[in-house]
Amino acid sequence: MPQDATAPTVLERPVQAGSTQLSGVEIGDLSGSLGFVLRICQLLAFDRFYRSGEPLPISAGEYSTLWTIGMNPGIRQGQLGTALFIKPAHMTKLIRRMEDQGFVQRVVPEDDRRAVCLSLTPVGEALIQRFRDTFFGRRAAEAEGLSPKELEEFLRLLRKYAGVTTRA
Amino acid sequence: MPQDATAPTVLERPVQAGSTQLSGVEIGDLSGSLGFVLRICQLLAFDRFYRSGEPLPISAGEYSTLWTIGMNPGIRQGQLGTALFIKPAHMTKLIRRMEDQGFVQRVVPEDDRRAVCLSLTPVGEALIQRFRDTFFGRRAAEAEGLSPKELEEFLRLLRKYAGVTTRA
DNA sequence: CGGATTTATTTTCCACGTAAACAATTTTTA
């Protein structure tokens, strides 16, 4: 690990007006690091999601995965992983677990026996319908601290950054 | 796990104009779930960060932690964890590892021998100075897909949501 | 047409991060 022995022993704080804090702790330029702030926001959203409303019987990640399979019956496992940013190794285990729970069925297509095509079972469909409002209905709690207009813009920028496309 | 046997076996897609997709996969209302979109953005930012520029000799998380200690010499370990959303169990191991690497020193204050106060060593200071531009200088790559104005607004909303406070 | 290469998923091992329990110390309470 390269070390610069000539560096001063006291950290020179970056030149900026006043202070920038998180939970009373000075973070300076870290507040301008997109990765850092996104991580804090994601952890906060996760925390708020679980602290409000009726509990889900499965994790939010599992719900999202089932939801996406429901929206795309027959979707290939690799394609699902690409869309949801879940690596193949984990997706394999996630799908196996949800298959064991009876929510998902796997079909190996005749035209490509390497692949796995996924669909929801009736039980899986029922589950995501049953908990739809539980999952989607926490906007007020999730968006604490932002006005409705700000939340709208926030989601628009998040979607744009994420590469979510919408078309009529 | 509650199941509604009367639910239809085909997922009724939500009523919305057109389609909403991610990587060519239909996600529908998932694009309105703050936690979900934040997770996607965080993974994307992380991916872009590592794919661009000179590699860091430590992880981004370790750099952020060292940076924050540098901005707050003598900070209590618990307070650091609260600010960075890192649980005590993990912070203990993280700090131990960075102490072993020579970047951090731990001092148990006389007035509260339960606590641990953290500061950077000269080696730690040198490290975060040495890689400052490597860590902070990837705005262009990180913010791919957003205009400068949008990035500014994006960061403003992220900071607001995260509870970052700024004062003169 | 057979071997090489690529693709898709699975398996194994491991790191990260945390829940829960624990230990030491401080503060509170009766």
Next chain:
DNA sequence: TAAAAATTGTTTACGTGGAAAATAAATCCG
């Protein structure tokens, strides 16, 4: 003033998620 409660960080066990290697199948190329 001593016991109870709370605080601070540590340790242990475990779940999540992924890197790397393996396996099976499809495609490509000479």
